[in-house]
Amino acid sequence: MSAQAPLSTLAIRRVLRWQAIVTVAGAVVAWPWGGGHAALSAVLGGIVNIAAVVVFAVVYAVSRPATPGGTVAALFRAEASKILVIVAQLWLVLANYKDLVAVAFFATFVVTVLLFRLALLDRRT
Numbered sequence: 256m257s258a259q260a261p262l263s264t265l266a267i268r269r270v271l272r273w274q275a276i277v278t279v280a281g282a283v284v285a286w287p288w289g290g291g292h293a294a295l296s297a298v299l300g301g302i303v304n305i306a307a308v309v310v311f312a313v314v315y316a317v318s319r320p321a322t323p324g325g326t327v328a329a330l331f332r333a334e335a336s337k338i339l340v341i342v343a344q345l346w347l348v349l350a351n352y353k354d355l356v357a358v359a360f361f362a363t364f365v366v367t368v369l370l371f372r373l374a375l376l377d378r379r380t
């Protein structure tokens with residue numbers, strides 16, 4: 256069985272691309288509405304999930320499951336790792352960025368969370 260690079264799968268690349276597009280769009284929308292801090296807040300909201308998807312892909316790829324049960328266990332480990340990264344980054348941003356524009360941050364964050372599931376459902380090649 257050959258190991259596949261963590262970020263080489265079409266589904267993961269699609270998720271990351273959609274999340275990056277939404278992150279940039281969120282910053283573009285936030286800039287005129289709330290200035291630089293709003294745009295940066297939107298970018299940080301997107302980066303939280305982009306980094307979490309990268310961790311998900313790496314943890315799953317390192318697991319290299321060989322059985323259906325192993326696949327389920329690997330997916331649970333990857334999802335748990337993703338959630339831990341999200342919680343840690345949310346704490347880091349909320350505790351340290353005093354000029355955070357919460358609406359821009361959480362709007363981009365929520366949309367990028369939802370995109371993870373939606374992009375995985377897209378079956379186009």
